[in-house]
Amino acid sequence: xxxxxxxxxxxxxxxxxxxxxxxxxxxxxxxxxxxxxxxxxxxxxxxxxxxxxxxxxxxxxxxxxxxxxxxxxxxxxxxxxxxxxxxxxxxxxxxxxxxxxxxxxxxxxxxxxxxxxxxxxxxxxxxxxxxxxxxxxxxxxxxxxxxxxxxxxxxxxxxxxxxxxxxxxxxxxxxxxxxxxxxxxxxxxxxxxxxxxxxxxxxxxxxxxxxxxxxxxxxxxxxxxxxxxxxxxxxxxxxxxxxxxxxxxxxxxxxxxxxxxxxxxxxxxxxxxxxxxxxxxxxxxxxxxxxxxxxxxxxxxxxxxxxxxxxxxxxxxxxxxxxxxxxxxxx
Ligand code: AMP
Numbered sequence: 477x478x479x480x481x482x483x484x485x486x487x488x489x490x491x492x493x494x495x496x497x498x499x500x501x502x503x504x505x506x507x508x509x510x511x512x513x514x515x516x517x518x519x520x521x522x523x524x525x526x527x528x529x530x531x532x533x534x535x536x537x538x539x540x541x542x543x544x545x546x547x548x549x550x551x552x553x554x555x556x557x558x559x560x561x562x563x564x565x566x567x568x569x570x571x572x573x574x575x576x577x578x579x580x581x582x583x584x585x586x587x588x589x590x591x592x593x594x595x596x597x598x599x600x601x602x603x604x605x606x607x608x609x610x611x612x613x614x615x616x617x618x619x620x621x622x623x624x625x626x627x628x629x630x631x632x633x634x635x636x637x638x639x640x641x642x643x644x645x646x647x648x649x650x651x652x653x654x655x656x657x658x659x660x661x662x663x664x665x666x667x668x669x670x671x672x673x674x675x676x677x678x679x680x681x682x683x684x685x686x687x688x689x690x691x692x693x694x695x696x697x698x699x700x701x702x703x704x705x706x707x708x709x710x711x712x713x714x715x716x717x718x719x720x721x722x723x724x725x726x727x728x729x730x731x732x733x734x735x736x737x738x739x740x741x742x743x744x745x746x747x748x749x750x751x752x753x754x755x756x757x758x759x760x761x762x763x764x765x766x767x768x769x770x771x772x773x774x775x776x777x778x779x780x781x782x783x784x785x786x787x788x789x790x791x792x793x794x795x796x797x798x799x800x801x802x803x804x805x806x807x
Contacts, residue, residue, distance in 0.1 A: 481510040481654060482616035484517040484557070484607070487534050488526065491541050492681035493756075494663035494672035496763075497724055500545045502620065502656040507552035513614045513788060514547060516556045519564070519606060523599045536777055537767075541684060543780065544767035553791075555784030557610065562792035567602075567609040569799060573638045574605045583627055608632040611651050613792045618654035629653055643802040647795075664721065668699035668714030682721075682756055685764050692753040700745040708739045715745075722752055725759040 483503065491500065506512055516538050518531065526534070535556060547554055557563060579585060579601050588600050599606075607628050611619055612635070621629055629651060636648040665672040665680035672681045679698075682691050699714040711719065715738070722731055730751060737743035770776065800806050 478509070478511040479617045480513065480614055481506055481618045481620065482513045482515075482611055482614055482651075483620050484515050484520070484610055485538055485542065487516045487518045487521045487531070487538055488524070489534060489674055490537055490683050490685050491545075492663075492672055492674060492683045493721070493724070494665075494681065496545065496684060497661045497663050499620070500542065500547075503542070503552075504546040506620075506656050507547060510618070512552040513616065513791075514542065514552055514554050515560075515610065515784075515788070517610070519557050520603065523597060523603065536771055536774075537685065539777060539780065540767045540771040541763075543770050544763050545684075549780050549783055553784055553787045554780065555788040556781055559781060559785035560613070560788050560792055562789065562796045563606075563609050563613050565796060566613050566799065567606050569803065570605050570609055570635050570639070571602060573635060573642065574602065576601075578631070578634075579604065582631070584624075604628045604631045605635070608635045612636060612648045613795050614788075615648055615791075615795055616651050617649055619651050620654045620656060626653060639802075645798075645802045647798045647802050661724075663724065664717035666694055666698035666717070668717065682760075684760055685767055687764075688757045688761075691756055691760070695753040695756060696746075696749050698749060700749075703743060703745065704738055704741045707741055711738065718748060718752060722748075722755065726752070726755040730755065 483499075503512070503514060507514075516535055518535050521531065521534070539554070539556070542554065543549070582604055584603070585601060589596055604627075608631060611629075611632050619625075619629055619632075633650050636650050640646050640648060663672045664670065665676050666682070667677055667680045669676070669680075674681055679694050682694060698718060700718070701712055701714065704711075719731070719734070719738075722734070734743065734748050734751070737748075
């Protein structure tokens with residue numbers, strides 16, 4: 477039997493090249509090797525109260541993008557979190573074994589409190605409990621998570637162990653963090669700093685669904701310096717970042733040409749960025765076109781959501797039967 481992998485996708489906003497190379501590409505491969513459950517985490521986004529039109533747009537856009545990059549709803553189970561009523565039911569039950577003190581100590585919660593002061597809602601406090609429910613509703617073994625989510629996964633393991641111990645039944649396996657593939661790709665941003673991310677400032681990320689004009693403008697504005705003055709010198713971070721992105725979207729020949737130009741100090745960053753913008757566009761255009769046509773096909777999207785929900789609920793119901801049996805809610 478294949479192991480179960482589960483991953484949630486934030487429903488707030490769109491995918492950038494970092495999400496694509498760091499996550500989506502792997503999901504597409506993973507779906508053939510594992511029993512994969514991928515869902516759009518719309519309940520989680522309600523902690524910040526998006527307006528209904530925005531929420532609907534984001535969920536549809538996210539689903540269309542993942543379908544466009546190659547998730548196959550016949551191969552994996554692809555669904556929207558709020559279509560699975562078993563998730564909030566399990567969330568309620570897990571809240572009975574989640575301690576208030578440990579939730580208050582979560583790094584992400586403390587961070588929110590620091591930033592938002594008094595406007596903290598209970599949904600933010602119990603975010604890790606909902607995340608645990610998302611994972612264990614499918615009795616998942618493996619969860620592809622980034623460093624920032626490790627603490628939440630640790631809490632999920634705590635709830636799993638607490639539940640199994642309290643009810644003296646091995647209902648849930650302990651989920652572990654999962655790196656698919658040999659190496660973790662980190663896509664750098666355009667601002668000369670660390671990684672590409674949507675919260676790192678407007679000009680930092682290249683989004684898959686943005687049009688050519690927007691993306692080219694961002695790339696042309698990417699941070700550079702005044703150019704190498706000595707042959708074969710080491711590239712400063714902001715220049716290396718551009719070469720790293722090039723590595724993902726350009727041909728070997730292009731990369732060699734610009735590397736040589738850097739090494740003999742003849743490089744012109746304007747040319748480098750123009751080439752990069754063209755290669756990014758060539759790479760993104762088919763994904764964007766496909767995602768846009770899927771987005772416009774409301775009937776198809778609804779079918780995908782319904783099909784995903786049906787598949788996900790079969791497994792979720794099995795889990796909830798086990799949970800209710802263990803607790804004794806089976807009169
Ligand atoms: P986020 O956009 O932070 O919710 O991340 C969603 C997924 O994309 C996670 O699996 C991240 O590890 C991955 N990801 C986000 N940004 C990058 C990046 N710049 N490079 C590689 N992977 C990334």
